[in-house]
Amino acid sequence: MAQILFHIFIFPGILFLLVMSFLIEFIDRKLHARLQNRVGPPWFQPLADFIKLLGKEVVITDEADVTIFRVMPLVALTAAVTAFFYIPLWGTEAIYSFNGDLIVVLYLLTLPTLSFFLGGWYSRSVYSAIGATRALTQLFAYEVPLLLSVLASALLAGTWSLSELTRFYDAHPGWWLFNLVGFVVALIALLGKLEKVPFDIPEAETEIVAGYLTEYSGSLYAFIRLALNVEMIVGSALLAAVFFPWGLSCGPLAGFAFFILKLLVIMALITLLRSALARLRIDQMIQFCWKYVSTLAFAQVIATLIFKGVFVK
Amino acid sequence: MSDHSITVPIGPQHPALKEPAGFMLQVSGEKITGVSIRLGYNHRGIEKACEDRSYIQDIYLIERICGICSHSHSTAFIQAVEEIAGLQVPPRAQYIRTLVAELERLHSHLLWLGVAGHEIGFDTLLMYTWRDRESVLDLLADLTGNRVNYGINTIGGVRRDIDPAKIENILKIVDAVEERTKYYINLATEETTLIQRLSGVGALSKEDALRLGAVGPTARASGVARDVRRDDPYISYGELDFKVCTSDQCDVYGRTVVRLLELMESFSIIRQVCAKMPDGPVSVKAPRKVPAGEALSRYEAPRGEDVHYVRANGTDRPERVKVRAPTLANLQSVAKMLEDRYLADTPIIIAAIDPCFSCTDRMIVTDERSGSTRGMCWDELRRHGIEWYRARGIDTTRIKLALP
Numbered sequence: 195m196a197q198i199l200f201h202i203f204i205f206p207g208i209l210f211l212l213v214m215s216f217l218i219e220f221i222d223r224k225l226h227a228r229l230q231n232r233v234g235p236p237w238f239q240p241l242a243d244f245i246k247l248l249g250k251e252v253v254i255t256d257e258a259d260v261t262i263f264r265v266m267p268l269v270a271l272t273a274a275v276t277a278f279f280y281i282p283l284w285g286t287e288a289i290y291s292f293n294g295d296l297i298v299v300l301y302l303l304t305l306p307t308l309s310f311f312l313g314g315w316y317s318r319s320v321y322s323a324i325g326a327t328r329a330l331t332q333l334f335a336y337e338v339p340l341l342l343s344v345l346a347s348a349l350l351a352g353t354w355s356l357s358e359l360t361r362f363y364d365a366h367p368g369w370w371l372f373n374l375v376g377f378v379v380a381l382i383a384l385l386g387k388l389e390k391v392p393f394d395i396p397e398a399e400t401e402i403v404a405g406y407l408t409e410y411s412g413s414l415y416a417f418i419r420l421a422l423n424v425e426m427i428v429g430s431a432l433l434a435a436v437f438f439p440w441g442l443s444c445g446p447l448a449g450f451a452f453f454i455l456k457l458l459v460i461m462a463l464i465t466l467l468r469s470a471l472a473r474l475r476i477d478q479m480i481q482f483c484w485k486y487v488s489t490l491a492f493a494q495v496i497a498t499l500i501f502k503g504v505f506v507k
Numbered sequence: 508m509s510d511h512s513i514t515v516p517i518g519p520q521h522p523a524l525k526e527p528a529g530f531m532l533q534v535s536g537e538k539i540t541g542v543s544i545r546l547g548y549n550h551r552g553i554e555k556a557c558e559d560r561s562y563i564q565d566i567y568l569i570e571r572i573c574g575i576c577s578h579s580h581s582t583a584f585i586q587a588v589e590e591i592a593g594l595q596v597p598p599r600a601q602y603i604r605t606l607v608a609e610l611e612r613l614h615s616h617l618l619w620l621g622v623a624g625h626e627i628g629f630d631t632l633l634m635y636t637w638r639d640r641e642s643v644l645d646l647l648a649d650l651t652g653n654r655v656n657y658g659i660n661t662i663g664g665v666r667r668d669i670d671p672a673k674i675e676n677i678l679k680i681v682d683a684v685e686e687r688t689k690y691y692i693n694l695a696t697e698e699t700t701l702i703q704r705l706s707g708v709g710a711l712s713k714e715d716a717l718r719l720g721a722v723g724p725t726a727r728a729s730g731v732a733r734d735v736r737r738d739d740p741y742i743s744y745g746e747l748d749f750k751v752c753t754s755d756q757c758d759v760y761g762r763t764v765v766r767l768l769e770l771m772e773s774f775s776i777i778r779q780v781c782a783k784m785p786d787g788p789v790s791v792k793a794p795r796k797v798p799a800g801e802a803l804s805r806y807e808a809p810r811g812e813d814v815h816y817v818r819a820n821g822t823d824r825p826e827r828v829k830v831r832a833p834t835l836a837n838l839q840s841v842a843k844m845l846e847d848r849y850l851a852d853t854p855i856i857i858a859a860i861d862p863c864f865s866c867t868d869r870m871i872v873t874d875e876r877s878g879s880t881r882g883m884c885w886d887e888l889r890r891h892g893i894e895w896y897r898a899r900g901i902d903t904t905r906i907k908l909a910l911p
Contacts, residue, residue, distance in 0.1 A: 230634035320515050324534075324850065391628050392700050400523040400626045400854040402515075472700040473628025475851045476537060 201279065201289055211275055215423035216240040221458065222426075222465050229469040240423075247416035255409055259316035266313030267414050270421035273305035274428050281431045282360045284450035286442050291357035296348055299356065299432055300341060303387065306425050307333050310396075310418070314406020325405020328476055329389070329396035335483035336386030336393070342491035343376035343383070346498045347436045356435055363439035370439055372501065376494040377437040381463060382487050384429045386479070388422070391468040395476050430460040512540055515850065519548045523626060523854035526864040530857065534850050542845045544838060549864050552888055557828040562588055562662060562797060565825065569815075570656045572830060573863050575618065578604075578611045579808035580815070580830065581660045586741060587804035587817040588662055588825075592797045598785045600664035601743040606677070606780045607651065607659055608742065609773045613684065614643040615809035616766045616773075619861045620691060623763060626854040627704040632694075639687045646680050649673060664790025674781045685774045692767050695760075705760035709844035709856035712757055719839040723811020724769065725860045727753045728761035735807035747779050759859045796823045808833055810861045834862045 201207055219240040227234030254260055280295040282288040288295070307329055314326035348354060350372065351362035363370050386393040397405035410418055434456035441452035474482065512535040519527040527548035533541035553572055557565045570581040582604055589596060617640040624632030644654045650669060651657035659665050695701060711721065716729035726733055734751040736744040752768035754761035801818040811833030820826040837860040844856045896902070 230631045231638055232634060320513060323513070324515065394628060395851070398628060398851065400628070401851050403522055469631050471629070472624070472632075472698070472704050474700060474703065475849055477849065478703055 206278060206283060206289070208275060211278060211424050211427060212420070214427050215420060216244070218427055218457075218461060219423050222461060225462060225465045226469055229466070244416050244420065247419070248413045250412040250415075252412035252414055253409075255318060257318035258409065259318075262312055262316040263409075264414065266309040266316075267410070267417040267421060270306035270309040271417055271424060273302045273309070274421055274424040277302035277428045278424075278431065280356055281428070281435050282357055282442065283431070283453050284442070284446040286357060286361045286364050288357045291355050293358070294354045296344065296354050296356050296359070296436075299428075300344065303425065303429060303432070304333070304337065306421055307387065310406050313410070313418075314408075317406075317409035319409050321402040321404070321408040322406045324402050325396045325398075325408065328402075329406060331476055332386055332389075332393065332395060332479060335480045336383040336487075339379050339483060339487040339491040340383035340387065342488070342495055343373075343379040344432075344436050346376045346491070346494040347373045349495065349498050350502060352502075356432075360435060360439040360442055364443050367440065370437060372498070373437050373494070375490060375497075377433065379487055379491045379494065380433050380437065381460070383483075384433060385464060385467060386483065387429060388426050388464070390464055392471040392474045393479055394468075394473055395479055398473060426461070426464075427457070430457050430464075433460055511535060517853055517857075523857065524864075525622070526862075528862070528864045530853070532845070532850065532853065537849045537851065539845055539848050539850060539853070542842050544842060546838070546864065554828050554830060555888060557825060559824070561795070561823045562825065565828070566660055566662070567656075567658065569828075569830075570658065570660075572832070574655055575615050575863065576611060576808040576810060576813070577656045578607050578660070579806050579813050580832075582608065582742065583804045583806035583808075583813050583815040584817065584828070584830075585660050585662055586806070587802040587815050588797060588819070589793075590802040590804070591800040591817065591819045592662070592794060594663050594791060594793060596664055597788045597791060598743065599668075599787045600789045602780050602784050603665045603667075603669060603789065604660065605743045605747070606669075606777060607647065607657060609776045609780070610643055610647055610650075610677075612773050612809045613770060613777075614640045614647070615861075616770050617643065617684075619766060619809075619858075620763070622858055622861075623705075623759075623855060626858045627701070629701060632691075632701075635687075636691065639684055642680050643684060646677060649676065661790060661793075663793035664788070666790070668789045669784075674784070677777065678781055681774050681777050685771070688767065688770045688774070692771075695763055695767060702760065704855065705763055706756070706758055708759045708848065708852045709762075709859055710758050711840050711844050715843055716757075716840065719843060720836050721811075721840045721860075722833050722836045723808070723861075724762055724765045725811065725837050725840060727751065728765045729757045730755045733812075735805045735812050739805055741804075741806060743780070746783070747776055749776050759855055762859045796821060797825075810834060810863060811836060832863060834860065834864065837862070 203209060217240075220235065220237050223239070224234040254263055277299045279290050280288050280299050282291075311326045311330050314322040314329070347370075348359060350369065351359045353359050353362065389396055397407055402408070407415065407418060431453070434453060438456045442449045512533050515532045515534050517530040517532060518524050519529050529545035529548065531543045531545070532539050553568060557568060560568060566581050566585060569584045570577045572580045617636045621633035621636035621640070624630065624636070647657060648654045650673060651659040651667060659667055711719075711725070711729050713730045715721075716726050716731050721729065721731070722733070730753055732751050732753050735741070736749070737751050749772045752765050752772060754765050756764065797819040799819055799821045801816070804815045804817070806813045806815070813833055814831040816827070816829040816831075817825050818827040841857060841860060841862075844859075845853065848856065
């Protein structure tokens with residue numbers, strides 16, 4: 195029991211994710227600033243922002259559905275934190291695992307988007323409503339390629355369990371290179387999921403103020419930001435576990451160091467892309483995702499099937 | 508679909524707008540089905556205030572119409588006054604005015620490029636162009652003493668001369684900014700997401716541009732080769748060699764290209780001005796009282812044709828000053844450009860005319876019942892303002908300022 199509580203609240207649960215999310219946000223903001231020729235914030239800025247937001251008044255509009263408006267940020271945060279327990283961090287074994295946990299992680303990562311949609315929709319603001327609709331529209335564009343690219347990697351390993359998947363690639367070193375196209379697809383889909391430029395369409399500042407976040411303030415807004423950060427960590431960790439499953443059998447410490455390294459590389463790629471690109475329109479985004487990204491994901495799945503059928507048997 | 512249309516207010520306060528203006532968009536899904544534009548949130552009564560001040564005071568007031576094209580407004584005003592007074596401005600003063608005018612165009616167009624980047628979510632471009640713009644502002648501060656409201660114009664000439672060391676400095680910085688501009692031209696022709704967001708957006712055909720009276724880069728990007736600098740040369744543009752840049756793209760991308768090419772022309776103009784700078788005095792003595800008469804002055808501001816009308820009555824104060832800022836001429840086209848576009852295109856379409864609402868806002872009282880219109884005099888306007896606030900419980904006349 196004590197161990198379970200430790201896992202949930204300390205490591206790798208809430209406290210660890212809290213620290214990591216501030217760290218990741220700082221690295222993201224600092225790197226983004228340096229790429230833009232700015233100085234960037236000091237290391238404690240994300241923490242300072244969080245504390246400041248917690249101290250601010252929460253304003254809820256008269257027309258908003260108070261319960262849904264208040265609960266949704268916490269639902270998003272909980273879903274993202276829960277998903278983290280199924281991802282192997284320092285070895286080939288996650289804290290909890292069963293056959294099918296890969297699907298559960300993907301499902302749990304969809305929940306934040308859905309809860310933001312509901313929160314935005316029930317805040318009854320024009321900007322929130324448009325942002326919420328866009329978030330959902332975007333969901334249909336990136337979710338399929340993300341699932342397909344992860345599926346390709348799982349097909350090669352022949353398992354639906356993340357822990358077994360890492361064990362498989364650990365036993366077959368070098369095979370992860372086969373999934374690099376899938377990684378590119380998943381990275382693009384992750385940009386859509388995390389709503390980063392060029393896919394920050396649901397919260398496009400100059401068009402719809404802050405999208406579904408427009409009416410959120412104070413501690414509720416702080417929790418949404420936290421949920422988004424945790425989603426970023428979990429998403430990057432999932433990509434690291436599925437597409438870079440190496441260096442996990444050389445002890446927990448080295449394995450954990452490798453995990454952090456992989457996380458930082460994926461994060462840096464996301465930051466680089468968001469600094470170098472302009473925001474697309476929703477119609478362009480959907481067209482891009484279905485026309486090119488999904489095709490690429492299908493190609494990866496078919497290549498995996500052929501590879502498996504011809505060589506593995 | 509039309510049953511589900513909602514009204515999205517862009518403004519008066521909105522992140523896409525740098526100044527207050529109201530755009531009410533009827534949106535069906537992501538498509539815009541109707542637009543109504545409302546101006547006047549930034550009315551400051553400058554025209555009326557000019558009538559209560561002397562010509563010299565007016566220069567500084569007029570300069571503050573706009574924080575970007577301040578030199579444009581003050582030069583346009585001064586040209587009109589000089590024409591009424593029959594002053595012959597020395598050529599060296601005209602060249603210095605031209606130099607400041609082109610430097611102003613540089614920083615204004617670089618500013619626009621950054622704002623355009625921001626509107627389409629490309630903040631890196633904003634940071635880069637504004638860094639380069641900074642060196643132009645420093646240069647203006649070096650020449651005139653100020654970064655924004657230069658205060659270099661005076662009736663009959665300019666207030667400061669420039670020396671060869673400053674000219675050398677100008678040429679050095681212009682070279683550096685030219686390198687950066689070439690980089691942005693490359694970027695605009697190569698970066699895919701940028702092109703995707705700009706081309707085909709905010710279409711304005713040549714016929715529509717002419718019919719709706721578009722001016723400046725907005726008109727030139729629709730293939731209308733209109734430029735006051737060439738069509739009706741003022742200050743020293745008649746003696747300089749430059750092209751009028753146009754584009755047949757007729758969209759926001761065309762407007763970007765036109766502005767970038769104009770930057771290249773400005774570099775060439777600045778070099779010519781520095782090379783040809785004549786010797787002589789920089790101002791002539793101007794009379795305090797201007798004889799009765801009226802004049803209309805045209806000026807190609809970075810945003811388009813700026814028109815000033817001045818009527819003098821023989822005293823030291825103008826009887827009437829009228830300003831038509833370029834944004835007012837371009838706003839009619841915005842409604843046309845927004846037709847049937849996506850909501851996501853709104854910020855960049857509005858930004859593409861490089862709007863400057865505080866320059867534009869003028870007031871006229873319209874009585875809807877009788878349909879009559881009339882202006883308000885300065886005292887009346889002031890009284891109206893005081894009473895409006897008093898009715899809401901704020902009495903500004905009773906505020907005592909605690910001065911040290």
